[in-house]
Amino acid sequence: MDPERPDSPTEPKDPTDPDVDDGMDDDAAWDLRERRETPTERLDRNWADLLQELRVSQTGVQLLTGLLLTVPFQSRFAELSTNQRVTYLVTTSLSVIATGLLIAPVMLHRVLFRLHARRPLVQASQRFAIAGLATLGLAVVGVVGLIFDVVLGAVAGLVAGLAALALLGVLWGVVPAVVRRRFHEG
Numbered sequence: 429m430d431p432e433r434p435d436s437p438t439e440p441k442d443p444t445d446p447d448v449d450d451g452m453d454d455d456a457a458w459d460l461r462e463r464r465e466t467p468t469e470r471l472d473r474n475w476a477d478l479l480q481e482l483r484v485s486q487t488g489v490q491l492l493t494g495l496l497l498t499v500p501f502q503s504r505f506a507e508l509s510t511n512q513r514v515t516y517l518v519t520t521s522l523s524v525i526a527t528g529l530l531i532a533p534v535m536l537h538r539v540l541f542r543l544h545a546r547r548p549l550v551q552a553s554q555r556f557a558i559a560g561l562a563t564l565g566l567a568v569v570g571v572v573g574l575i576f577d578v579v580l581g582a583v584a585g586l587v588a589g590l591a592a593l594a595l596l597g598v599l600w601g602v603v604p605a606v607v608r609r610r611f612h613e614g
Contacts, residue, residue: 471546478533478553485557486530489564492571493523504578512577515585519570522563529560565596 452460459465465473499505499516508516533553540549572592577585 468546471550474550475546475553478550478557482530482533482553482557485561485564486527489523489526489530489560489567492564492567493520493527496520496523496571508578511582512574515570515574515577519567519574522567522570526560526564526567529556529563532556532560561600565593565600568596569593 456467456470459470463470496516496519499520533549533556536549536552536556569589569592573585573589575585576588
C-alpha cells in the first residue's frame with residue numbers, strides 16, 4: 429500500500445462520519461456513503477463500466493472500418509465522382525480515427541499495467557471514449573451520405589447525411605444533456 433499514490437488502496441472511511449466528505453467530490457462522497465466503496469473500488473468499477481461500453485462501440489467501429497477498407501476493391505468504385513471519392517476518403521479516415529480512439533484505452537491499460545495508475549487510466553480512457561464515439565458518429569454520417577449519394581444522387585446524399593447528423597446529435601448529445609440537467613435539477 430502506497431499512501432502517496434492517489435489511487436492506492438485505503439481503508440474505507442465510516443460513511444456516518446460527518447467529515448467523510450472533506451476533500452471529496454460529490455460523486456465520490458455518494459459512492460462512499462451509499463456503496464461503502466473505497467476510492468480504489470470506485471476506480472475499478474468505473475474502469476469495468478467503461479470497458480463494457482467500449483466493447484459495444486469497438487465491434488461496430490471495427491466492422492464499419494473493415495467494410496470501408498474493402499470498397500475501393502469493388503467494381504463500381506471506379507464510377508464514383510470526385511466528390512463521392514472525397515466523401516469516401518474522409519469517412520474512411522474518420523472511421524480509422526474512431527477505431528484508434530476506441531481501442532486506445534486497451535493500449536493505455538497495457539502501458540500502465542501494474543503501476544497502480546487506475547485514476548489516470550480511467551480519466552484518459554473517458555476522453556478517448558467520448559472522442560471516439562463523436563468521431564464514429566461523423567463516420568456513420570459520412571457513410572449514410574455516401575450511400576444515398578451513390579444510390580439516389582447528391583441531393584439525397586446531402587439530405588440523408590444531414591438527417592443522420594441530426595438523429596445522432598439528438599440521441600448522443602441532446603438527450604444525454606437533457607437527462608443530466610434534469611437529474612441535477614430534480
